[in-house]
Amino acid sequence: MFHILVVDDDKNTRRLLTAVLEAENYSVSTAQNGEDALAVLDKTHVDLIVLDIMMPKMDGYELTTLLRETNNDLPILMLTAKHLPEDKHRGFQSGTDDYMTKPIDETEMLLRIKALLRRAKIASERKIVIGTVTLDYDSFTVTDFSSGEKQTLPQKEFLLLYKLLSYPGKIFTRIQLMDEIWGADSETGWETVTVHIGRLRKRFEGWNAFTIESVRGLGYRAVKKE
Numbered sequence: 001m002f003h004i005l006v007v008d009d010d011k012n013t014r015r016l017l018t019a020v021l022e023a024e025n026y027s028v029s030t031a032q033n034g035e036d037a038l039a040v041l042d043k044t045h046v047d048l049i050v051l052d053i054m055m056p057k058m059d060g061y062e063l064t065t066l067l068r069e070t071n072n073d074l075p076i077l078m079l080t081a082k083h084l085p086e087d088k089h090r091g092f093q094s095g096t097d098d099y100m101t102k103p104i105d106e107t108e109m110l111l112r113i114k115a116l117l118r119r120a121k122i123a124s125e126r127k128i129v130i131g132t133v134t135l136d137y138d139s140f141t142v143t144d145f146s147s148g149e150k151q152t153l154p155q156k157e158f159l160l161l162y163k164l165l166s167y168p169g170k171i172f173t174r175i176q177l178m179d180e181i182w183g184a185d186s187e188t189g190w191e192t193v194t195v196h197i198g199r200l201r202k203r204f205e206g207w208n209a210f211t212i213e214s215v216r217g218l219g220y221r222a223v224k225k226e
Contacts, residue, residue, distance in 0.1 A: 001025065001026065001027050001159060001180070001181075002026050002027070002047040002048065002117060003026070003027045003028070003029065003044070003045060003046050003047050003180055004021055004026045004027070004028050004029075004046070004047065004048050004049070004050060004113070005028075005029050005030070005031065005037060005040055005041070005044075005046045005048070005049045005050070006018060006021070006028060006029070006030045006031070006049075006050045007030070007031045007032075007033070007034065007036070007037045007049060007050070007051045007052060007055070007060070007063070008030075008032070008050075008051075008052040008055070008079075009032050009033055009052065009054075009055040009056060010052070013052070014030045014032075017050060017079075018030060020106050020109070020110070021050075021110075021113075024110055026113075027180065027183075029044055029046065032055070033055040033056055033057045033058055033059075034055060034057065034058025034059060034060065034062055034063035034066075035057045035058045036057075037049070037051075037058075037063055038058075038063070038066075041074075043175065043176070043179075044176060044179055044180070045163075045172060045176045045180055046074060047074075047075070047117065047120075048074065048075040048076070048077065048113060048116055048117060048120075049074060049075070049076045049077070050077050050079050050109075050113070051063065051064065051076055051077065051078050051079065051096070052078075052079060052080055053078060053080040053082050053087070053091070054080065054081070054082065060078055060080065060091075060096075061090060061091065061094045064076055064078075064091070064094040064095045064096050065094045065095060067095065068094070068095035073120075075097050075116040075117065075119070075120045076095070076096045076097050076098075077096070077097065077098045077099075077100065077109070077112060077113060077116060078091045078096045078098070078099045078100070079100050079102065079104060079109070080099075080100075080101060080102060081101065081102045082101070083101040097116055097119075098112050098115075098116060100112065126138055128162065128165050128166060130165060130168070130209045130210050130224055131146075131208070131209040131210075131224070131225075132144055132145045132146035132209060133145075133207065133209040133210065135158075135161065135162055135165060137158075137162060139152070140152055140153050140154075140155060140158040141153070142158075142161070142204075144207060144209065149207075151203060153203075156181055156182070156196060157196055157199060157200055157203075159180075159181045160177060160181050160193070160196050160197070160200065161200055161212075161222075163177065163180060163181065164212060164220065164221065164222035165210060165222045167222075168210070168221075168222050168223060168224045169221055169222075169223060169224075170221055171215050171218050171219050171220070171221045172219050172220055172221065173218060173219040174190040174193045174194070174219055174220075175190060176219070177193045177219070177220070178190050178192070178193055181193075193220075197212060197214075197220055200212060208225055209224065209225060210222055210223060210224050210225055211223050211225060
């Protein structure tokens with residue numbers, strides 16, 4: 001499940017965008033301005049930002065510039081009432097990937113988001129291929145075509161493995177994985193992540209395509225072996 005951060009100072013806009021995105025099976029976090037968005041990014045893994053420009057404390061231009069200056073290439077879609085050519089030029093100059101003006105066409109916005117995720121090489125076809133192994137999001141299956149072995153995973157285990165293998169080499173904290181897979185409001189403890197990681201290691205201990213590593217004091221990462 002891809003995670004999208006909606007940043008807009010208007011409460012009704014945040015609610016609308018959240019409803020539209022969740023209906024398309026995206027998970028959504030929200031922030032009221034750039035400073036709040038940075039706080040979310042610090043503790044939650046995000047795949048794409050939908051970003052307003054005119055906001056207090058830190059506006060959309062400032063947030064985008066800051067992210068790009070720190071080599072953060074997270075896909076950004078600016079969604080704003082500022083429609084003049086110079087506004088759009090400034091948006092792209094600050095580093096946004098795409099730009100739409102309000103009022104939005106919801107279908108067009110969703111198509112643009114899918115295109116941004118695809119360009120960011122985030123398995124938009126809902127499959128991940130690691131060597132001879134394929135993870136199929138729609139069936140929760142992991143298949144090794146070299147051996148013919150196929151496993152159907154419980155939902156949480158599959159989503160956890162899918163998230164790790166979507167970003168091989170990237171370290172995720174237990175809290176990030178907990179919020180992403182179980183939800184920020186879940187009463188389940190972070191120890192659940194450790195249990196599920198153990199199950200995944202047991203399932204795939206004889207597979208050659210990937211492994212899941214613990215990074216002491218930080219969390220977990222998936223490493224491609226082929």
